[in-house]
Amino acid sequence: MAAQGKPVLHGYFRSSCSWRVRIAFALKGIEYDQVPVSLVKDGGQQLTDQYKTVNPMQQVPAVTIDGITLSQSLAIIQYIDETRPGPRLLPADPQQRAQVRMISDLIASGIQPLQNLHVIQKIGAEKVQWAQHFINKGFNALESILKQTSGTYCVGNEISMADICLVPQVYNAERFKVDLDQYPTIKRINQTLMELEAFKVSHPTCQPDTPDDLRA
Amino acid sequence: MAAQGKPVLHGYFRSSCSWRVRIAFALKGIEYDQVPVSLVKDGGQQLTDQYKTVNPMQQVPAVTIDGITLSQSLAIIQYIDETRPGPRLLPADPQQRAQVRMISDLIASGIQPLQNLHVIQKIGAEKVQWAQHFINKGFNALESILKQTSGTYCVGNEISMADICLVPQVYNAERFKVDLDQYPTIKRINQTLMELEAFKVSHPTCQPDTPDDLRA
Incomplete structure (x- = not known):
């Protein structure tokens, strides 16, 4: 896999699903960039046409990583777990x-x-x-x-x-x-x-x- | 792991989440028993104290398998996929x-x-x-x-x-x-x-x- 730079988290400080992904990155020791998507400013920045191309579901979080963009926090967390070193986030058993x-x-x-x-x-x-x-x-x-x-x-x-x-x-x-x-x-x-x-x-x-x- | 007999699906014919699990069993070619839990009869059989011991969330499906009881259809499907032969339900990539x-x-x-x-x-x-x-x-x-x-x-x-x-x-x-x-x-x-x-x-x-x- 080509080096793709740091993962980018499109999230919102108060979104509990965004927080899940931030915890996963922190537990794994992975550096990432954040692009804030305010769920309240401008009537909800997740509703813009631009953000719809990032996550058609118009929700946070979405993560751009290894050349793809993923939404749904548990899918993101398990992808991070399966492709990155560090403490495992799901048990072996x-x-x-x-x-x-x-x-x-x-x-x-x-x-x-x-x-x-x-x-x-x-x-x-x-x-x-x-x-x-x-x-x-x-x-x-x-x-x-x-x-x-x-x-x-x-x-x-x-x-x-x-x-x-x-x-x-x-x-x-x-x-x-x-x-x-x-x-x-x-x-x-x-x-x-x-x-x-x-x-x-x-x-x-x-x-x-x-x-x-x-x-x- | 000791032989535990066939898995038991606690489900409801019309529940879409129960159907998910039935599809997974069918794709894997796994025989199982069904215990019907009517969501409409008797004011909802999922609300009984007895069923609450099966699934505290009082929802279907729940599956008893290999000596444990699992709820949440995607957790059940991935458990089946990770422990049973047959076509894989999640890709290798x-x-x-x-x-x-x-x-x-x-x-x-x-x-x-x-x-x-x-x-x-x-x-x-x-x-x-x-x-x-x-x-x-x-x-x-x-x-x-x-x-x-x-x-x-x-x-x-x-x-x-x-x-x-x-x-x-x-x-x-x-x-x-x-x-x-x-x-x-x-x-x-x-x-x-x-x-x-x-x-x-x-x-x-x-x-x-x-x-x-x-x-x-």
Whole structure:
């Protein structure tokens, strides 16, 4: 493969799916460039014709890497994992890999899409209750699953894609004022992860496009 | 690994995510048992305490296999692919694998969760327009992506997890009366796939729990 330069992340500081990719890059120690795509400025910069050529789904994140452009955060993360050295983001054991994917998809298909900005805007006045409903439904299930799969982290004692999904979803839950005390395992794992450098440097409060009043 | 008997699929004939798993089993030539979980009878059999122990997310499908129970269809399909012989469901090439996952996730995270039964029930009177909005939004993007990635099938000329996701989502689109003529690539690939035995035997119209009046 020809040298292609650094990967480019098209993302938004506050997008939980963009944060997932930033964590993956940080865990792998991969340098990348960021192109901010504001989901609120100009009526949503993801809706421009120009961005549509980057990601026809008009969502963030998208990553240009090795001559191709990928969207969908879990596809991006697994591509990074399969093509780059560094700590593995999915376990070697097939059953543990399946558990990592199950937890990742529970969040990425079962929770996040139902409380993302586009959906919430369509819901209107009831948006906080709507988001809380789906986050609580998902976290109830997740808490129960994590009681069986977790060690220090979501699946056993190695950081995985499941942890990469967990932390940004907890951040969203806090934004929607979900009571995390109901979910002691989620809360414990999130706190442990937030001590780690890769989760700190990728946090929404310290990205190039973070507004000054939201900076940590 | 000890012999564990046949895998058991907890599913529902009409659930598009259950159909995905049925296609994967059929493509791999794996025999399995089905335990029907009706999403409509008894107010939804997925909501019982008993089923909650199978899948805490109270959704179908769930599969008991090799001594563990997995939920989330893409996690199940990739587990089957990684542990069973037969045609591979994800390509060997990392970039093609990423494209397969991108398309699968576009459907599994970007479309299906927004038009599933639980969400539609919460939307109420506007449910058809709601479902059409999200299916059209996703299919517009998918059509554009498939123009770049497809050959005979979604990614090149080998059947993959992306095709396994496509066909059940087209079936849902037809139920919601989405005009498929807008999406010639999606329509072509779907028609090609529906000629194949694995997609026919797994169809919602011929499952053990298909009601008589919906049988093909």
